[in-house]
Amino acid sequence: xxxxxxxxxxxxxxxxxxxxxxxxxxxxxxxxxxxxxxxxxxxxxxxxxxxxxxxxxxxxxxxxxxxxxxxxxxxxxxxxxxxxxxxxxxxxxxxxxxxxxxxxxxxxxxxxxxxxxxxxxxxxxxxxxxxxxxxxxxxxxxxxxxxxxxxxxxxxxxxxxxxxxxxxxxxxxxxxxxxxxxxxxxxxxxxxxxxxxxxxxxxxxxxxxxxxxxxxxxxxxxxxxxxxxxxxxxxxxxxxxxxxxxxxxxxxxxxxxxxxxxxxxxxxxxxxxxxxxxxxxxxxxxxxxxxxxxxxxxxxxxxxxxxxxxxxxxxxxxxxxxxx
Amino acid sequence: xxxxxxxxxxxxxxxxxxxxxxxxxxxxxxxxxxxxxxxxxxxxxxxxxxxxxxxxxxxxxxxxxxxxxxxxxxxxxxxxxxxxxxxxxxxxxxxxxxxxxxxxxxxxxxxxxxxxxxxxxxxxxxxxxxxxxxxxxxxxxxxxxxxxxxxxxxxxxxxxxxxxxxxxxxxxxxxxxxxxxxxxxxxxxxxxxxxxxxxxxxxxxxxxxxxxxxxxxxxxxxxxxxxxxxxxxxxxxxxxxxxxxxxxxxxxxxxxxxxxxxxxxxxxxxxxxxxxxxxxxxxxxxxxxxxxxxxxx
Numbered sequence: 001x002x003x004x005x006x007x008x009x010x011x012x013x014x015x016x017x018x019x020x021x022x023x024x025x026x027x028x029x030x031x032x033x034x035x036x037x038x039x040x041x042x043x044x045x046x047x048x049x050x051x052x053x054x055x056x057x058x059x060x061x062x063x064x065x066x067x068x069x070x071x072x073x074x075x076x077x078x079x080x081x082x083x084x085x086x087x088x089x090x091x092x093x094x095x096x097x098x099x100x101x102x103x104x105x106x107x108x109x110x111x112x113x114x115x116x117x118x119x120x121x122x123x124x125x126x127x128x129x130x131x132x133x134x135x136x137x138x139x140x141x142x143x144x145x146x147x148x149x150x151x152x153x154x155x156x157x158x159x160x161x162x163x164x165x166x167x168x169x170x171x172x173x174x175x176x177x178x179x180x181x182x183x184x185x186x187x188x189x190x191x192x193x194x195x196x197x198x199x200x201x202x203x204x205x206x207x208x209x210x211x212x213x214x215x216x217x218x219x220x221x222x223x224x225x226x227x228x229x230x231x232x233x234x235x236x237x238x239x240x241x242x243x244x245x246x247x248x249x250x251x252x253x254x255x256x257x258x259x260x261x262x263x264x265x266x267x268x269x270x271x272x273x274x275x276x277x278x279x280x281x282x283x284x285x286x287x288x289x290x291x292x293x294x295x296x297x298x299x300x301x302x303x304x305x306x307x308x309x310x311x312x313x314x315x316x317x318x319x320x321x322x323x324x
Numbered sequence: 325x326x327x328x329x330x331x332x333x334x335x336x337x338x339x340x341x342x343x344x345x346x347x348x349x350x351x352x353x354x355x356x357x358x359x360x361x362x363x364x365x366x367x368x369x370x371x372x373x374x375x376x377x378x379x380x381x382x383x384x385x386x387x388x389x390x391x392x393x394x395x396x397x398x399x400x401x402x403x404x405x406x407x408x409x410x411x412x413x414x415x416x417x418x419x420x421x422x423x424x425x426x427x428x429x430x431x432x433x434x435x436x437x438x439x440x441x442x443x444x445x446x447x448x449x450x451x452x453x454x455x456x457x458x459x460x461x462x463x464x465x466x467x468x469x470x471x472x473x474x475x476x477x478x479x480x481x482x483x484x485x486x487x488x489x490x491x492x493x494x495x496x497x498x499x500x501x502x503x504x505x506x507x508x509x510x511x512x513x514x515x516x517x518x519x520x521x522x523x524x525x526x527x528x529x530x531x532x533x534x535x536x537x538x539x540x541x542x543x544x545x546x547x548x549x550x551x552x553x554x555x556x557x558x559x560x561x562x563x564x565x566x567x568x569x570x571x572x573x574x575x576x577x578x579x580x581x582x583x584x585x586x587x588x589x590x591x592x593x594x595x596x597x598x599x600x601x602x603x604x605x606x607x608x609x610x611x612x613x614x615x616x617x618x619x620x621x
Binding site for chain 2: 019020021023026027028030031033034035037038039041042043045046049056102105106108109110111112115116118119120121122123125126127128129130133134135137138143144145147148149177180181184185188208233236237239240243244247248273276277280281286289290294297300301303304307308311
């Protein structure tokens with residue numbers, strides 16, 4: 001990055017500098033327009049609409065903080081927040097630990113690495129709708145494959161997507177199945193740990209587990225932090241799996257027109273984004289949906305700041321190094 | 325940093341014996357245990373899809389039962405599902421969305437990524453942080469005003485609201501392309517300038533050819549993201565059936581054909597094929613792209 005300083009047009013060469021500016025402007029123009037149209041403008045509008053009553057047909061009507069105060073009295077919203085918090089905690093921990101575990105095993109393999117890495121990664125490319133239906137079929141009660149296999153061991157399968165206590169763990173299982181991208185990221189970081197560090201630890205008499213704990217983990221901790229933030233954002237956005245699991249579980253014939261299946265069973269899959277969607281685009285209470293969107297924005301903004309700061313730290317470290 | 329990912333595991337000799345080491349029992353057991361766990365993990369990830377496939381080729385009657393293995397192989401199920409729903413139309417819609425969005429993304433994101441990676445200008449860091457912010461923003465946050473706008477333009481119920489943004493701005497693609505372009509040595513760009521190339525010529529003649537693997541990876545991710553997208557199509561085309569994409573239709577197919585596990589699993593299986601095919605042909609791009617999103621700052 002520091003090398004680019006030389007590329008800056010020397011002072012005094014006004015025409016070259018003007019041309020440079022024009023080039024930057026030309027290259028960035030579509031992105032700038034797109035950012036304003038699809039992020040800047042709608043973000044501001046969301047905040048403005050959150051102080052109104054708006055049904056998409058009649059013009060928005062200012063109603064002060066009504067949408068926000070209503071949040072505290074809305075039992076469904078509290079349910080949705082609880083569900084999303086459940087995913088933020090459980091999914092973040094489970095996904096990071098699971099991806100770290102699988103990556104650590106793959107890193108130790110000496111043969112068959114390519115095949116096993118591919119098998120672990122491929123599910124993450126499946127459409128989320130398909131992945132959800134895969135698990136819905138495999139975990140179905142009364143004769144589903146998992147039920148059958150568990151039956152061989154005399155274990156009764158939980159009802160998963162028809163049981164309020166098991167629907168969220170069921171969705172978590174889907175999310176772990178498609179966590180291959182995080183696995184690949186962690187695997188790359190593990191393989192990047194300098195071999196000398198292991199050798200030094202081995203000389204000190206550390207066994208494989210202590211080497212993993214004292215060398216691997218601290219070295220890849222920035223990547224683990226990325227995994228945690230990434231998982232938090234994923235959990236905050238959880239929508240597709242929840243909607244599809246809810247609609248398939250309730251046996252609804254129509255995945256778009258009706259609201260009765262959303263959150264099935266017993267609102268256990270009603271996540272914050274699902275509730276936002278329901279209020280805004282099923283009941284057309286756009287003002288309330290905008291207030292929820294504003295809350296979601298503030299929370300994901302906080303998570304983003306953590307990530308940006310980590311990346312800045314990383315890039316300053318790289319800039320100092322040779323060839324940056 | 326990232327270059328090391330693809331090579332080491334493959335080159336390591338498969339025999340556990342290293343020089344100076346006598347084969348002790350512990351090492352062998354360790355090897356066996358690690359590989360048994362690795363194999364079990366691989367099977368664990370593959371098993372759900374195997375069950376889906378086996379169910380998809382069962383007869384209507386057998387798909388009801390708890391059988392795991394088909395008594396007869398009904399390959400026709402994969403064809404018959406095209407009669408049960410206008411899958412071909414959905415396929416065309418999905419391809420329209422994914423291909424046009426990817427094309428638009430390439431046109432808009434390559435120049436922006438170049439400006440962010442290789443040109444020096446005031447406000448560049450702020451612009452990059454805004455890109456990351458847009459990338460992290462849950463799509464539901466901006467959905468209300470955007471839906472309002474598109475509906476005012478009379479374009480809800482079409483694929484336009486899904487595709488059009490890609491021709492201007494796609495945060496993730498700009499981010500990923502910038503990360504790739506940072507790895508191209510600045511000296512190549514400087515040399516082009518010395519040779520009298522304009523910035524545009526430097527981009528087209530030097531950067532684009534050198535960034536081909538990165539561009540390929542970004543295009544793959546963009547294609548798959550749009551192919552897999554559910555929220556966007558649900559929001560804008562949910563009410564208009566002949567505009568549905570495969571992902572959206574699949575969610576409904578399960579509801580409409582709830583009793584027929586073989587049909588719904590056949591469609592599920594079919595929608596997963598493009599990703600596998602793309603992966604087989606471009607494994608390196610995928611792995612490289614994934615690594616770039618996480619490791620490099």
